[in-house]
Amino acid sequence: MRFILVDDILDLDPGKQIRGLKRIGIDEDYFRDHFPGFPVVPGVLLTEMMAQLAGKCLDAENPSRGRSMLAAIESAKFRHWVNPGEVAIIEATILVSRPQFAKAKCQVHVGEKLVATSELFFSFVPVSQFAPGFRDPVLERYYESRQQPSGQTPL
């Protein structure tokens, strides 16, 4: 199982704000158990979506600081179920960004509906601890899309 929970970045202001999306597949493996006959996206995965997206905003700001890692979930609320086939629009605003830590306020919408919110705390891990040449495929794709004439990431 891959653990990439952001499909595309829609807007990015490094170190400040980011918006992205995750298309929820109709046959995600976890729906078999969460829950039989009542498939909904687990809250921990919604939180991870927010963490991954906020992390990209931080990583884009200052790659030499290290890669952002979720260190604490200061708060998380899940207001509505997210169902198979829906598109989650994720947003993160960076509240504090320092050399050693960062905080972000995040939310997830499905359509007009606010389905989840969180405040997340990040630390940073030196880039040297990752596989040589590691690059974030979602961020890379975003930067590539910005170089195309349309400058748009398709929904």
Place this chain on the structure above:
Amino acid sequence: MSQLEALRWIAQTFEESPERITAETSRDRIPAWDSLGVLTLMAGLDQDFGVLLSDAELRPMASVGDILNVLQAHGKISA
């Protein structure tokens, strides 16, 4: 801020009961004063007092008294 209020702030930062925290309480008596605790303390000092310390300044701290000294040095605790 008085020293008592500062002690309460430190207790809250490390999710400890205020009764357990005095200036003499050593770091090894506070389970949440680990590597994440250092970052949490750093973030709290930044957010609540506008005091931004470096990792190198924070890591050698060995007791609650050391945190009080930092707050005092930055004029955050009234004499």
